[in-house]
Amino acid sequence: MPPRSDLLLGEIEDVYRHQYRKFLRVARAMLGDRERARDAVQETFARAIRSRSVFRGEGSLEGWVWRMLTNHCLDLLRAPQPAAASNRDVATLPARNDHPLEHAELRAAIAALPEQQRTMVFLRHYADLDYEAIAEVTGVARGTVAATLHAARASLQRTMEGSTA
Amino acid sequence: MTESELTTALDVLVDRCDDEHGDWADVLGRAGLVLEPAAGGALAVLPRSRRRTTQRRIGLVALAAVLLGVALVATGFARDALSLLGRIDVDFRSSEPAPEVVRWGFANLATGEPPGFAPPGFAPRAIASQARTVGTLRVDGQNRTIWVAPTRRGGFCYAVEDSLGSCAPRVSPRALPRIDASHDVSFDFDPRRGTPDAVRILGSEGIVVSDEVERLTVEFADGVSEDLDFVYVSPPIDAGFFAYTVPAERRSGPGRPRLIVGRNRAGEVVARQRLDVPTVTRTLPPRFAPPPGRGSTTRRIRGRTSPLPSAPLQRGEAHGVSIIAGTNGSVLFDLRGITPERRAMLENGLTYACFKVGVRHGVTHAYRNGVSAELQPTLGWRFDRLGTSLDGCYLAGYYGHRWPGKLDNHHVVEVSFTEAGRRHFEDSAAAFGLALFARSPATFRLRRQPPPLTADELRREFGSRIAALPSRNALPPRGMIGYWADGSDVLLRRVSSSGRRLEIVIGANGGVRSENIRHLTRVE
Numbered sequence: 129m130p131p132r133s134d135l136l137l138g139e140i141e142d143v144y145r146h147q148y149r150k151f152l153r154v155a156r157a158m159l160g161d162r163e164r165a166r167d168a169v170q171e172t173f174a175r176a177i178r179s180r181s182v183f184r185g186e187g188s189l190e191g192w193v194w195r196m197l198t199n200h201c202l203d204l205l206r207a208p209q210p211a212a213a214s215n216r217d218v219a220t221l222p223a224r225n226d227h228p229l230e231h232a233e234l235r236a237a238i239a240a241l242p243e244q245q246r247t248m249v250f251l252r253h254y255a256d257l258d259y260e261a262i263a264e265v266t267g268v269a270r271g272t273v274a275a276t277l278h279a280a281r282a283s284l285q286r287t288m289e290g291s292t293a
Numbered sequence: 294m295t296e297s298e299l300t301t302a303l304d305v306l307v308d309r310c311d312d313e314h315g316d317w318a319d320v321l322g323r324a325g326l327v328l329e330p331a332a333g334g335a336l337a338v339l340p341r342s343r344r345r346t347t348q349r350r351i352g353l354v355a356l357a358a359v360l361l362g363v364a365l366v367a368t369g370f371a372r373d374a375l376s377l378l379g380r381i382d383v384d385f386r387s388s389e390p391a392p393e394v395v396r397w398g399f400a401n402l403a404t405g406e407p408p409g410f411a412p413p414g415f416a417p418r419a420i421a422s423q424a425r426t427v428g429t430l431r432v433d434g435q436n437r438t439i440w441v442a443p444t445r446r447g448g449f450c451y452a453v454e455d456s457l458g459s460c461a462p463r464v465s466p467r468a469l470p471r472i473d474a475s476h477d478v479s480f481d482f483d484p485r486r487g488t489p490d491a492v493r494i495l496g497s498e499g500i501v502v503s504d505e506v507e508r509l510t511v512e513f514a515d516g517v518s519e520d521l522d523f524v525y526v527s528p529p530i531d532a533g534f535f536a537y538t539v540p541a542e543r544r545s546g547p548g549r550p551r552l553i554v555g556r557n558r559a560g561e562v563v564a565r566q567r568l569d570v571p572t573v574t575r576t577l578p579p580r581f582a583p584p585p586g587r588g589s590t591t592r593r594i595r596g597r598t599s600p601l602p603s604a605p606l607q608r609g610e611a612h613g614v615s616i617i618a619g620t621n622g623s624v625l626f627d628l629r630g631i632t633p634e635r636r637a638m639l640e641n642g643l644t645y646a647c648f649k650v651g652v653r654h655g656v657t658h659a660y661r662n663g664v665s666a667e668l669q670p671t672l673g674w675r676f677d678r679l680g681t682s683l684d685g686c687y688l689a690g691y692y693g694h695r696w697p698g699k700l701d702n703h704h705v706v707e708v709s710f711t712e713a714g715r716r717h718f719e720d721s722a723a724a725f726g727l728a729l730f731a732r733s734p735a736t737f738r739l740r741r742q743p744p745p746l747t748a749d750e751l752r753r754e755f756g757s758r759i760a761a762l763p764s765r766n767a768l769p770p771r772g773m774i775g776y777w778a779d780g781s782d783v784l785l786r787r788v789s790s791s792g793r794r795l796e797i798v799i800g801a802n803g804g805v806r807s808e809n810i811r812h813l814t815r816v817e
Contacts, residue, residue: 137422138420138422138423139422141317141396141421141422142400142420142421142422144315144317144320145315145317145396145397145400145421145422146400146421148313148314148315149309149310149313152310152313152315153307153308153309153310156307156308156310157307157308162308162310165310166313169315170316170319170320170323171323173320173324174320174321174322174323174324175324177320177321177324177326178324178325234303234306235306238306249303253303253307254303254307
């Protein structure tokens with residue numbers, strides 16, 4: 129029987145290979161830049177490998193890595209940025225002119241969401257995580273996830289209706 | 294805003310990163326681990342500090358293997374020794390890890406990527422990190438490597454180099470020994486011949502699900518039998534793998550293969566698999582020659598044969614064209630009753646194609662496969678890698694496609710087997726029309742010259758097919774293309790008859806800034 133750390137390494141590799149684009153998509157949405165997102169995902173998985181011995185298996189391995197990624201992205205957003213970089217709203221700005229203007233309102237509305245709501249919206253819609261998984265990643269109860277996403281949707285709806293009125 | 298509306302809106306915003314593939318070696322490097330070449334070209338993960346020692350160890354193993362190989366060849370027993378073995382037992386745990394590219398292949402089985410690699414929705418959850426190289430099989434006279442990976446559900450997936458692969462569910466320990474070659478028997482079918490010889494068995498690949506099977510034999514209809522080599526892999530795979538290429542003189546007639554039989558150590562038959570040959574019940578007429586001077590740019594598939602569609606069959610008909618598709622991917626196109634006007638649209642050459650609709654990264658996607666050929670009354674063709682059930686097939690003509698396009702941008706003949714197929718035809722035609730309009734020379738002024746055109750200008754320039762939209766989010770009437778501009782962007786939108794909203798946004802420089810139609814049409 130291979131050592132547990134080797135088994136975990138294999139499982140982390142499987143999460144990476146199966147879910148890489150989802151991780152990248154969420155990181156891209158949170159950080160607003162594909163290059164930074166790519167680096168964040170690589171670093172997250174490297175950290176997961178380095179600290180796999182502390183993974184106690186109380187939740188899913190994938191959820192554990194998701195939590196590491198969102199925390200890492202939030203740390204990056206909170207860290208002081210070079211002058212050329214943008215503010216925290218960079219999370220929802222397009223990297224280049226790759227989106228139509230008609231979605232600027234939605235983008236701005238997402239940027240205006242509280243941090244937890246925004247993260248949950250990204251996890252729900254860009255990573256297809258269900259409420260249970262989001263609860264595991266964010267460390268809150270399932271009901272809190274449902275309420276937070278409901279509040280986020282209501283907020284987005286108000287903003288969008290206001291902009292089209 | 295409902296969840297689905299939010300999903301739709303967010304889908305447009307997201308950078309889907311579909312062109313990204315990750316770099317596992319980089320992750321390992323950041324984590325202080327390195328990928329080292331192991332014996333057989335595979336890769337092993339090692340801590341950096343163990344690098345030098347292990348390089349030496351691998352070198353010794355490789356050298357030993359080379360020396361052993363040289364010794365076997367020198368004594369003339371290399372291949373013969375293997376053949377005598379019949380069953381070759383392989384320990385899964387101690388087998389070499391599969392190469393990186395194969396691991397990605399197993400991982401991608403869940404996502405259906407690259408297109409055609411696996412049928413849409415096929416998600417066996419193979420554990421890619423545990424994929425192993427377990428041996429070789431002789432296929433078409435060549436040694437091909439076998440790779441296997443366990444699945445999270447307790448089964449396994451396997452792939453044969455340059456050939457097929459498959460997945461199998463977990464087998465109960467109480468299950469009877471089984472040989473499964475039913476989906477991997479390859480046939481050759483000549484639709485111009487109605488005799489039994491029209492169908493030939495070319496070979497078979499399959500699995501043996503029982504540790505009890507010690508000997509595998511192919512039995513021919515004339516009583517002759519031949520032992521097969523097979524590779525048996527220990528748990529968690531716990532299955533054997535074989536491949537057999539039927540000799541040319543035994544592919545049909547009284548000497549054709551009839552059974553594959555598995556025997557236990559005592560020589561008792563414990564499993565058997567019939568190699569059934571489909572029966573041809575009628576003779577199809579010979580192909581006719583194309584009109585002189587026509588179709589010079591297309592391939593003529595003279596004399597090509599294809600397997601008979603296997604049951605259950607999917608059937609459909611449109612404009613006098615009948616299409617029959619089998620679960621083995623073989624499709625028969627019968628154009629003998631095609632209506633004259635549709636036939637005229639195909640006489641410069643055509644594409645015979647089929648597709649399967651699936652979901653890729655949350656977006657509906659049609660996996661297509663087609664063959665270009667000249668018009669002929671019947672054509673049988675095997676569309677590999679589209680899965681076992683198709684959503685539709687079509688004939689596309691080479692008559693030049695310009696906006697507004699013939700047949701409202703539908704293909705010359707479209708046969709949908711499912712509702713998903715019908716919707717795809719509608720969406721695809723609407724998307725194609727929109728793309729043709731967007732790239733039409735007639736739209737150059739529209740694309741490059743803001744300020745926006747007025748409704749009168751639109752009507753004068755493009756007739757009644759284009760409608761000015763009152764707002765950016767407004768929808769055009771069915772069948773019409775909506776136009777909206779704000780001085781920098783031009784938005785073109787069309788709603789398919791399936792209800793799907795299709796659009797292109799053109800920036801001030803005339804370039805496409807965003808669109809959601811590329812996956813529905815090949816227009817760039």
